[in-house]
Amino acid sequence: MKKNTSGPRFKALLEAAKITTTGFAVFFDTEAQNIHNWYTRGVPAYRMEEVARLLSVNSDWLKTGEGPKESSRLRVLDEAGNTFDAQAIRGIYTVIEPIDVELPFYKETATAPGSNKTHVVKDPSQSIRLPRGHLDSLEINHADAICTHMIGNSMGEKIEDGSTLAIDRGLTQVIDGEIYAIEHDGMLRIKYLHRMPGNALRLRSYNKAEYPDEIFNAEQIDKQNIRVLGWVFWWSTLNKRRPSVPFL
Template sequence: MKKNTSGPRFKALLKKANITTTEFAVFWSTEAQNIHNWYTRGVPAYRMEEVARILSVNSHWLKTGEGPKDASTLRVLDQAGNTFDAQAIRGVYTVIEAIDVELPCYKETAIPGTNKTHVVKDPEHSIRLPRSHLESLEIKPADAICIHMIGNSMSERIEDGSTLAIDRGLTQIIDGEIYAIEHDGMLRIKYLHRMPGNALRLRSHNKAEYPDEIFRAEQIEEQSIQVLGWVFWWSTLNKRRPQVPFLS
C-alpha cells in the first residue's frame, strides 16, 4: 500500500488557490486547526476522495504524488448541495465560501442617445451576504440582487448611498413594506400601499420633503411602474469620521 504523503501537495493546492484553512474548514464543519494538521499528517484516508474532488485533482496523485494530477470531474457539491467550479478553486480563488452568497448589483443608467434611464446589471460590482440571512427569510439566492440608494427620500431610515438587497421573488405588494420599483426607467425605493381600484401609493420615510404619491391603475401602466422586489437588507456607511477632542 502506497504511503499517504498528501500533506505538502494539499498545502500547495490551497496556497495556489489562495484558500485559507479557515475557508476550507467550512466545507467540513470543523475547526481550521484540524485542516492545518493535514499539512503534516496528510489528508485522512476517509476524506481523500472528497478532498480530491473539491480541489479537482486525481485522488491517487494527491495521496502519493504519482500518476496524472488532473481529475476529469470539475463540478462538485458542498455539504449544502451547492455546485462549485472546482477548477476555479485551483486557480485564482473566486469561489464563495459555502456560508456566503454573492449577489449581483443593478443600477440606474442612461440609455445612449436618449434622455431616459433604465435599470441594468452592473458587471463591475457585487456584494456578499451570509447565506443564513437569505435562508432565514426563505429567499432563493437566484432571486436576490443589490442596488444602491439614490437620494434622501428614505432618510433617516435608509441613507443616500446605502447598499440594499432585494428579493425579486416577492413582488406582491404587502402594505407598508419597502420595495424597489422601476418607474419609467428610474430606480426608486418606497413604502408601497395598495389603494382601491388597483391604485398604488408610494410613501417616503422622509415625508417632510417627499409627500405621498398615488397612481391610478392606468397611470401605473402608462408610466411603466414595475415592482422589482422587496427590500430585505440594507447597510449604511457613516459619511464622516468624528473629530477626537482635546488632541495635543
Template sequence: MKKNKTCGARFKMLLEEANITTTAFAEFLKINKPQNVHNWYTRGVPHYRMEQVARRLSVNSEWLKIGEGPKNASELRLCDESGNTFDAQAIRGTYRVIEPTDVELPFYKETVITPGSNKTHVIKDPGQSIRLPRSDLDSLEINHADAICARMIGNSMTEKIDDGSIVAIDRGLTQIVDGEIYAIEHDGMLRIKYLHRVPGNAIRMRSHNSAEYPDEVFRTAQIEEQNIRVLGWVFWWSTLNKRRPAIPFL
C-alpha cells in the first residue's frame, strides 16, 4: 500500500483545525477501525485515499501529499472517477457526500482462446461491469483499481456460492490466508476455492461441496507446470434465486 509519510503532519493539522477526531473522520469515511486513520498521523495517508481525503478536507491534494502548491481548494474544480465536477470549498465543514457512491468494477470471464479450441483463458469482458458501493470497498481497504468481478461456474462451492453467482475479487490480496476464498486461474480455467498453505510451498484447494469435490493438493512443480495463479481474494458474492415462486389460487 503506497503511502507518503510526510503528509501525516499536514493531515493531523487539518483535523485539528476542523476540530475533528480521527474516530469521527473514520466514521465519515466508513472505515471500521479508527486506529487505521490515527496511524495516518505517522504513516501518512494511503496513496489511493489521497484524493478522497483532500476532497473531504477541501484542500489541494498535491499540497496534502507533498506540501507544494496552494493549500486551499477554494478555486479548484475537482473531478471524481466518473468525470463529475464539484466545488471543493462548497463542502468545507459540512462533509456531505456528493460524489457518486458506487464503484464500477470490470467483469472478467473464462473464454476459449480461439473459436473451436478447448483451451481457455481468463480475460476482461468489455461488455459487462458491476457496480458496488464505494463504502464497502473502502471499509475493507480495497484499492478500487484492484477490484474485479467474475461469475461462479459449477456447483463446487454450492451452499456457499451458488452456480451463476457473481463474485468480487481483490487483486491486491493474493497472499494465501488459510481458509479464505480466492479466485484462481488454473491453466486457463477460472476456479473459486478455499485455499490453504501446505508445507513445501504447496497449496490445497478445497471446495465447499466437499462431498462431490475432494481436496486437491498441488506441489511447487505442479503449480508451475499447470500454470496455477492466484487472481485475488473473493470479498463479495451475489446469489440469485433460481426460480420465481408460483402464486397460488390464480
C-alpha cells in the first residue's frame, strides 16, 4: 500500500487557487486547525476522493504524487445518491451533497427468543442523523460512527436513561477518563474507562454513589468477554419534565 504523502500537494493546490486554510475549513464546516493538520499529516484517506474532486485533481496523484494530476471529469453526488458530471471552476465550488450522515443503530437484544443471554447487534429499523461537520471536526470516519441508547441510570445526571449516544468505533484505545461503550459478555454498557497496571481495566460510573467502581484484571476481561466498542463522542438528553407556566 502506497504511503499518503498528500500534505504538501494539498497545501500547494489551495495556495494556487488562492483559497485560505480558514476558507477551506468553513466550506468543509470544520476547524481551520484540522485543515492545517492535513498539510503535514496528509489528507485523511476517507476524505481523499472528496478533496480531490473539489480541487479538480486525480485522487491517486493527490495521495502519492504519481500518475496524471488532472482529473478529466468531476463526478458529483446529488441527495438521491445519483451521480452526474460537472465542470470544476477554480475558486467556486457548488457541490450537492447531504449535509448530515446517517448512523446505524445498535442495541442489546436476546440471542434467542426467551433467552437470558444477550448480545449487541445492529437494528435495521432504526438510525439517527448527525451533521457531517460534527464528525469531520473530530476526524471521525463516517463508516465508523454508530449510535445506541443509554440503558439505566449509572451515568445520570451526565447521560440520562434513554438518551441517544453516538460512538466512534475507530477509537477503541483506552484514554483515561473518556467515556466508552463496551460489550460485557453481551451486555451493552457506557462507562468512564481507566487503564490499570497489569492490563487491568477500571469501569467508573458518573453516578458513583449507586454504582461503585469495577476493576477487571486481564484474565477477567478475557473470560467475561469485555471488549471496547468505541469512544462515545455525542449524546442527547431529553428533559423528563416540562415546566409549568405560572399565572395562566
